[in-house]
Amino acid sequence: MSHYSSFRFMMEPKSVAVVGASDNPKKVGHIILQNFIDMGYRGRIYPVNINSTGRIAGLKSYKSVRDIKGSIDFVVIAVPAEAVPSVLDDCGAAGAKSVVVVSGGFAEVGNTDLQQQLADKAKKYGFALLGPNCLGVMNMRNHINTMFLPLYKFDSPKLGGVSFASQSGAVGSTVLDMVSNEGFGIAKFISYGNAVDLDEVDILDYLAHDSDTRVIIFYLEGVKRGREFLEAAKRTTKVKPVVVIKGGMSPAGASAVHSHTASLAGSYQAYEAAFKQSGIIQADSLDDLLDYAKIFETEPLAEGPSVAVITNGGGAGVLATDSIYDNNLVMAELKKETEATLRKAMPPIVNIRLPLDMAGDADDKRFEAALNAIGSDPNVDMIITIALFQTPGADSAVAASLINYKASITKPLVVVSSGGSYTQAHRRMMESSNVPVYSSPEQAARALAALYKYSKTRGAARKTK
Amino acid sequence: MDYMDAYRLISGYGIRTVPGKYVGSADEAVKFAAGNPIVMKALSPKALHKSKSGLVALNVDGMDEIRKTFSSLSRKADRYRPYKILAQQMVPFSGDNIEIIVGGNEDAQFGKMVLLGLGGIYVEAFRDFSLRICPITRTDAESMIDELKSSHVIAKDDRSRSMITDLLLRVSRMLTENKGVRELDLNPVILHGGTYSAVDLRIVR
Incomplete structure (x- = not known):
């Protein structure tokens, strides 16, 4: 099975474990668990907390993912960064199929070694890992939502054909909130943060194959695999439009530049070239991003x-x-x-x-x-x-x-x-x-x-x- | 990379350059000129901007001029030792000549890239250029031309359009096949009389 198709276990899970689930309303794990319950998720929910005394939010709870008897499609992890590697070991032992690590505190604050452990464990156990440092996923069709945003703070967009992927969680939730006032709706949302395992290439491939998705909009700051991204984008734009807003105008590069060409053709220009070459439409602002999404969702070519x-x-x-x-x-x-x-x-x-x-x-x-x-x-x-x-x-x-x-x-x-x-x-x-x-x-x-x-x-x- | 090595590499891909030769004396330059006007340049790895440093002399015509230029270039280049003096055939001058830049660079994320722009010494000022990731297709090359503000100036008819397209494809191939070439400047490439000549080139490894 291709790696990107593991997104299905996140988007259409038959069972979900929430690690870090809590009755304390201030905890991220509480909000995530409560959102699953409030939105009427129909699969099995397994709250997991190391200090569990048997029940959380009225559901039977577990001290470890290992203690769960049934199969687990999707694990949402919201525990402090240093505790994540051992939770991943538990996920591996339990045969979990996909994992999102919502927790921050990895490479974005300099903890690259800790982040590397996540990548290694995902590889070792063979599950797909999204994050860390992200909001996770949302599927408007079946109300899957791992975002740790209290629902009352946030206007939910309606169901539609636009799928949105965002490196940044904050840009992601802001845009979704803005979309709720627009005429179009959302199919899937993916916030992928530091992308230690699943990255831009997997996301494009998944959304290209997803029949609910008619238009893809993307906020990205950088890609991990430039060449593969270019190829994935070429494949995707043959079947549906991709609109990208690129954050971060990188300077031309710190290394000494000897030629006219190198002084003109910096990293930002390379991204622009890749977008043009692969048929990606580049948006210059969040307003453009939404305006383009709207026309692509309803209009013929x-x-x-x-x-x-x-x-x-x-x-x-x-x-x-x-x-x-x-x-x-x-x-x-x-x-x-x-x-x-x-x-x-x-x-x-x-x-x-x-x-x-x-x-x-x-x-x-x-x-x-x-x-x-x-x-x-x-x-x-x-x-x-x-x-x-x-x-x-x-x-x-x-x-x-x-x-x-x-x-x-x-x-x-x-x-x-x-x-x-x-x-x-x-x-x-x-x-x-x-x-x-x-x-x-x-x-x-x-x-x-x-x-x-x-x-x-x-x-x-x-x-x- | 040494100019003549770069010259041979570029020429090997069917990219049109102008014949040139290192000259060790004024007499050698006179012999190279064979009665025609020539271009003389002092080349040194220490002088990155030849024209700004006064190390380029265009349209040097006649024995006396060549001798005078050889000694003045040698004097100016003295502070950039070691240097060499290059004599090149002169592209026929015409008011219709247009200078473009074709270049290459390597990006950490996407790898080799090819660039096309309105060229000459103002390239950084005008910033009218387009860029693609290598290897490029014919369609990519055509879109690089169309994207320029100056597209109708540099590709004023179908013939010059297909000529530039072909040049871009050759440069893309050269960049792709030569892993060691990190930066390339063909600047300027002069479009003249229905053809083109890369009159100056630089390769950084």
Whole structure:
């Protein structure tokens, strides 16, 4: 069995042991155990604590993993760093299949020898080890969650097709909390910390094969196996998009540099090159990461760079046009027939050209007529619809017509709507119906550019010069 | 690595360079020139930036010029001993000539990398370059060209585009096959009259 497939024992365990489980609510082990119970985990739970007196959180408890009779798919370890190696011996003796070490206190604080022991033991006993110094895993489908964050502090995202891997636990939990306010949902979350055993390569391979995962987003600071990462990324981007945000702009290197090339081509540039070469989309900020995840989850690939902008506000259309060109996309040129159809459908005050400014009194009928005409024009590859709900014409009927139209169109379509509570209500309506909504034309254009870039990687785009 | 050793290694991969020769005297340089204008350079491992140190003389034409240049280069290079003086054929000058850089470097994580950029002495100032991990494919090489702000300047037609693509593939192969080559600068590579010439090169082992 390939190493990456051991993630299944963590994501779909039939039995879980929590080492460091406790009745003391301040202990990390308590929070993890309680989260399993509260979220209705249906498999067997084995609380383990060396000081156990027989029951923890109402469940039969054990002094050691060795004392557990049944088979153990997954062990979550939350004990002080120095105690971890002997717990791993117990896991090995008990035949545990996978382990996550949540505890910190290893290489990140200079304890490299202690960390090496973890790597050695994982190898010796043949189980897959995630961590140390991480939050572990979350599977939205079956409510597996090893995070030691009290549930009330944290808005849980909904179930969706985006899987998220993060080297950093803090970035991981922050992004998940942010995602809960977005229109898309999460499939799997993996926080992998110091990566002594399972690393970026295993994670990519696992998520590439995971049928719940349609989009992969990744926060990474560095990879352990550069070449294999490059190959794994090439394999993965052939089947699903991977968006990466790279933390840490490493300096060009401490060793003396003799050539122009070496002074330009430092470690950060090497990562950028690897991302480009393997078809990974690089995000420049956490906002971009979420914006790209959103478009990749719902939208089909784009056949070309031509964008049509439909708007009920002139200024927003101008900004959208600027953003399209800033991101190396182009404004579509409508066919004569499309223009003729639009001329008939639009009132005389509307100029028939892109961006199509349908004026502030544009209602659902006008939106619908414009979308139908423009969406079926073969010169149009992608559509930005700007729906400003502050205008007299825009109301729930406009949102409904966008939702209806979205269900029928096979080209990428995004909506731009920003504003207060009235807008937010409609935004939620649209997003819960798989219409990606952005707050600004700039964000929409950047997301479309990322989509087009990936479409080219996949060979979906027409050959252009 | 010694210039002439690097020259032979590079040429062995079908990468076009300009013929050159170490000259021990002005007379040897005159003989090498055979009536044509030449380039003269003083090379020393201690002088990393030849042009900044005044160790490069372009378009040296005629016996008198060559003699004068030989002695002035020797004087300037004296503080970088040991040095050698290299005579090279001159690439025909034209207003259309464009200088690019093609290079190689080794990354601790990803290994050998190949670089393409708008070249010459301002390469660090403009920072218009693209980079890929070796070995590269033809598609990688093409995307390296497309990624540059100056892509239409350096690859102004299909012919120059395929020429640069080919050059990148050869450099990638050379870097991949020669484990000992840690850094490479072909800077500048001059694009002229439908061909190119790597007129200066440096390999760090």
